[in-house]
Structure formats: C-alpha cells, structure tokens
Amino acid sequence: MEPLVVRLRNRGWRLTAQRRVIVETMTGDHVHLAADEVFERARAVLPEVSLATVYNTLNELVDMGELLEITHVDGRRRFDPNTAHRHQHLVCVDCGRMLDVVGDEPGLPDEQRHGFELLDVEVTFRARCPDCIGAVRA
Ligand SMILES: [Zn+2]
Ligand SMILES: [Zn+2]
DSSP, X not given: OOOHHHHHHHTTOXXXXXXXXHHHTTOSSSXXXXXXXXXXXXXXXXXXXXXXXXXXXXXXXXXXXXXXXXXXXXXXXXXXXXXXXXXXXXXXXXXXXXXXXXXXXXXXXXXXXTTOOOOOOOOEEXXXXXXXXXXXXX
16 A cells, blocks of 8 residues: 555645645554644654644545544544555554454344444454563563
C-alpha cells in the first residue's frame, strides 16, 4: 500500500505545511494514534501546529476514507492509515500495543440479524504481548 502522503498527493489534496506534518505522523506499519499523540508528534516537527487543525485534518481524512477510526480497548479513538485491506486488531491489554492482523471475518447469519442492515464490524483480539507476558512471569 502506498503511504498516506502519496495517496493524498495523487488525489490532489491540498497539503499545507501543517497538514503535511500531521499526515506524516500517519506513516508506517501498525500505526494507531490518538489525536493527542498525533498533535504531540506533529508539534515536535512544526511548533505552530494547532490541536484544532489536527482534529479537523484527521476527521476530514476519515470522511475521505483515507483513515480508519477505531476504538482501542482503553476506549479512546485511534486513527489508522491501513485502509487498503480489511483487518482486525491484536491489542495488548497491559501496554496497549496494537497490531494489524488478518484473521477469519466473523459472520452473522441472517436469522441473527433481527432485520438489521449490517454496516460494519470491528474485531479486536484482546491479548497480552510477549514483553508483558515476560513481565508477568518475571
Ligand atoms: Zn504488552
Ligand atoms: Zn489497524
């Protein structure tokens, strides 16, 4: 998958200096950042970045389908640039580390839908990462 900044450039999305540093925090594998984390990282590169611009940019990218908005096990919203493939999340309940994984899609048989029209499904595997397993056993 092409990096978000490249996808946006190809779409002709106007990349101001602030938007660019915000988008660049959303680069790499297994990126799942909360808005305040994006703000901290962007501000370290470009001190004039405002929190309002961070929120506006993230929400606009979600509306454009270029970022996924997900809920972490801690209940906070995270933003995820991996929109190319449907994926699920493997999350450590101790340290919060969150990885993209691709497992079987859960299905819901017709008789269990109660007439509802399914829109989306979000799967999170709650787990403990190797580092935290080590800490428990130490
Ligand atoms: Zn952990
Ligand atoms: Zn993800």
